[in-house]
């Protein structure tokens with residue numbers, strides 16, 4: 097992945113607008129937080145291959161970046177995004193990483209369903 | 214992590230002061246059943262290599278591709294979508310180092326506990342019937358920190374339980390996380406595998422799981438670990454410890470499952 101280029105990401109968001117797209121949205125602390133010094137329970141959520149259609153999608157912020165997708169009946173939102181890439185399968189992958197390179201948040205859009213195990 | 218209780222009785226209820234040594238010469242086959250690529254090396258890589266050295270067939274039945282992991286390498290070279298194939302390749306390489314054959318159950322990472330355990334246990338049982346191992350290694354349900362670990366631990370136990378009495382392999386369970394709490398709940402481990410002769414290959418296999426271990430090795434190589442990291446390394450490279458788990462023992466984890 098590369099550091100987010102807002103113009104490039106905005107163009108990719110525009111290209112997927114006004115049609116049903118598959119969404120992967122995720123945030124994670126990792127599963128092993130209970131072993132850390134603070135013994136915190138993990139906080140993880142993901143949605144994979146939900147279909148959404150957005151009329152307006154915007155990337156904003158000074159970095160880390162935020163993305164909001166305005167749906168007919170609601171919103172998709174992510175903060176903390178730092179990196180992006182368009183995959184070989186033409187998926188737009190946006191992610192946030194902490195200083196250790198661990199993924200903290202992901203927002204991904206694809207015309208085709210994301211691969212399942 | 215389950216609250217420590219005294220109900221996690223070991224296979225043999227008599228307290229054992231010194232754990233029995235793991236003896237590869239006494240094994241007919243070793244089957245390791247854990248959910249993620251890298252679980253095998255972290256928990257029992259040295260023991261797998263010992264068995265392979267002794268000519269004992271070693272198989273790793275891996276539950277998922279670890280595709281929902283958050284470690285992407287350091288610096289990150291994987292992403293959410295490429296991680297699956299990368300971890301599959303890393304597993305192949307690690308198993309080659311350890312002398313094991315890798316097989317996949319193909320479940321979705323982080324979702325093992327939401328599957329029907331009986332259905333997955335039937336698939337695990339079929340592999341046990343095919344390979345006829347003398348020992349199965351799995352996580353101790355309720356003492357394995359990660360929800361996938363606990364869930365597949367129970368599934369492995371159900372698989373062994375479902376076999377006819379004379380066909381059941383010995384079930385060795387791995388407890389991870391807070392060692393003090395585990396010892397308080399389960400007592401001393403029953404079996405200790407001396408991995409001093411295979412620890413180099415365990416490290417090589419750990420390095421093969423590059424996306425998952427690179428950040429750890431940066432700290433090892435520069436010797437900048439904290440206290441907890443050092444203790445983890447010592448435990449990782451010391452003997453591998455196992456509890457004998459009676460397939461019919463109903464753990465708190467099993468009792469409390471949905």
Ligand SMILES: [Zn+2]
Nearest residue numbers: 248249252359
């Ligand atoms: Zn694991």
